[in-house]
Amino acid sequence: MFPRTLLCLAVFSASTPLLADTVWLKNGDKLSGTITVFDGGKLLIQTKYAGAVAIDWKEVKTLDSDQHLLVKQDAYAGEVSKSLTAADDGKVTLANGEAPKTVELASIQQILKPKPIVTDLVWKGNVDLALDYQRAEKDTDDYDVAFKTSARHGRWRHTGEGEYNREVQDAETTTNNWRAEYSLDRFLTDQWFWQGRINYKRDHIEELARQRVVGTGPGYQFWDDELGAFSLGSLLNRTDYEYRDGSKDNFYSVAMKWDYNRYLIGKKVEFFTNGEVGKPLSGVADYALDAELGLRYKVTDWASLNLKAERDIISGTNDADLNKTRYTAGFGVAW
Incomplete structure (x- = not known):
């Protein structure tokens, strides 16, 4: 019974695609990878096929991520979102349990991976x-x-x-x-x-x-x-x-x-x-x-x-x- 369970888990893991962040651009292109940071008007996404790619934030239409990310709408305060969900053009939804919030991309100044103690370090x-x-x-x-x-x-x-x-x-x-x-x-x-x-x-x-x-x-x-x-x-x-x-x-x-x-x-x-x-x-x-x-x-x-x-x-x-x-x-x- 135990070996059969392990086999089922292995087959399920192999058949399940790896989760990746996705960025949709205004020109219709789409990039998949891992969002590293957004700062200074540039979104950095790590891809397997092109390494680190820096994207001008003004060219981003929307994005999606399953990471826990610190989203800052001003220079000094922000909130940790459990995930980001694609929304209408120029917007993104911050998923935080029962109270998701859709915000304008233009209002976001920084996106970081939260640190254990000082989250915006x-x-x-x-x-x-x-x-x-x-x-x-x-x-x-x-x-x-x-x-x-x-x-x-x-x-x-x-x-x-x-x-x-x-x-x-x-x-x-x-x-x-x-x-x-x-x-x-x-x-x-x-x-x-x-x-x-x-x-x-x-x-x-x-x-x-x-x-x-x-x-x-x-x-x-x-x-x-x-x-x-x-x-x-x-x-x-x-x-x-x-x-x-x-x-x-x-x-x-x-x-x-x-x-x-x-x-x-x-x-x-x-x-x-x-x-x-x-x-x-x-x-x-x-x-x-x-x-x-x-x-x-x-x-x-x-x-x-x-x-x-x-x-x-x-x-x-x-x-x-x-x-x-x-x-x-x-x-x-x-x-």
């Missing part, structure tokens, strides 16, 4: 690793590890990043430094936000041994969608310098931060740049620049190759200027 990031071993007249070992991650829920966005650099030539360490930064953004509108951040840098080789920066100020998010993001921020900073001989400087400065990335060639290639340029309000230094520029090429959905150029300048300090350019090539992971 969006988390993304990357880790890049570069290694260079050169055996020639001068033996060189070069290591570079960098990470950046951000998590957003409601009006809040948390961003953490860090990097470690080490270079050894003929058993002598010529570069050995690391940095870490945490920033917290509170969105006042869909674009305007207020940021607070703390940054720490430690260098075991250069005369400028330690840098501590605490700052706050307004910022503007121009866009943040499936094809990239761009934001600018202005900060009032309190900066502390500590030199290798034990002397110290501290001062206030104004700074401009930027963070830009753009996906190209069907999201296979990512161009990115981020950094900060600052001007002290006193005569401790002329200016400071910390910038990064690079490309990532996605080998798989999670693995990538990367090329980066980094520039770090501090000009006009009382004890020691800094002017360093670094080029790296390596691999990484992203999520």
